[in-house]
Amino acid sequence: MKHNYLLIFLVLFLVNVQAQDTVKVATNLTPEQIAEQDYNSGLAALKKNECAAAVELFNKxxxxxxxFDKALANRAIAYIHLKKHTEALADINSAILLNAQNPEFYFNKxxxxxxxxxKDSQTVALDNCLRINPAHVEGCYYKGISLYDSKDYDKSLEFFTKAITANPNYVYAYNDRASTKRAKNDYAGAIADYEKAISLDNSLxxxxxxxxxxxxLNKNYAKAVExxxxxxxxxxxxxxxxxNRGSANFENNNLKAAQTDFEDVLKKDPKNAFAYNNLSSIAIxxxxxKKAKDMASQSIANDPNNGPAYYNRGxxxxxxxEEADCCSDWKKAYELGVSNAKNFINASCLD
Structure with a gap:
């Protein structure tokens, strides 16, 4: 999942400031009004990812x-972005002491x-959020992520579905539910969810x-390439x-297109270990x-823990x-998690 692509949600609480009379403009604001003005300015800065400025405004x-519990909660969010986790935790705990029934505070935590x-502390905070509001959209979404990471795919699906039920246009929930279905080998279900996500936002x-x-994975290589x-x-x-397109072309036995894709990767990233190893697979x-060995060696030079490259070089x-060297490579591949290397070791390596 990507997990490289999961969002930090800004939980923002807007305060309505009374409209001022157009003739009699108030010049002496009460402390409450000053707090609300600075708070709303802090939210605006936070939305623009100006987190240091947001902290100063929340301070004021x-x-x-x-x-002001909501100022504490949102200053905590700013601190998260600034990687000041100790300060963030202090703020959110203070907010919870002031209002223990606000699910957003537990979600921020x-x-x-x-x-x-x-993960354990995250789970406790999410459970508290969902105890107060079982339909909390982001709470359900992040609970789904947590369960996915624990490989509890059935429960993960349940919470992604809850997030989608609460917000039927939740693109990321569709994407991550699709990835969970893919992990369960439900490729048709995954494809349907990915396509739904794309229909909601074609730009991702x-x-x-x-x-x-x-x-x-469903062996529909033409659609994969598309x-x-x-x-x-x-x-x-x-x-x-x-x-990945090169890999789809390779698996579809379109070796010329695959080679072009992998070589294009290396033009843009000359140290890409995956592309070197994929070229090794084509050469095999x-x-x-000889080329297969050279390409695998290039892959290993750029990523010494690339198990499939040792496997190919073997x-x-x-x-x-090169019998002795191939056994050494397969043993290294097996150590790095390439289970198929065991078959070669058993068949060809005496010790």
């Missing part, structure tokens, strides 16, 4: 109104632990890439999609074992009669 608001990768290139991967190409049309430098298929070395 809290000086005028020290028990969960974001602190999410950013710190403290990573969802086109995810759709391509679902089609690829989806990857749409991602690349939106962002020609999206190398994940370019590498073409029985060019195959190439075996075909080049």
């Amino acid at each position: 608001s809290l000086t005028a109104k020290p028990n 969960s974001l602190i632990f999410y950013d710190l990768n403290q 290139v990573f969802i086109h890439n995810n759709l391509g991967s679902a089609y690829r 989806a990857y190409t749409k991602a690349l049309q939106a962002n020609p430098n999206y190398l994940v999609a370019l590498n 298929k073409n029985k060019d074992y 195959i190439a070395r075996q075909m080049l009669r």
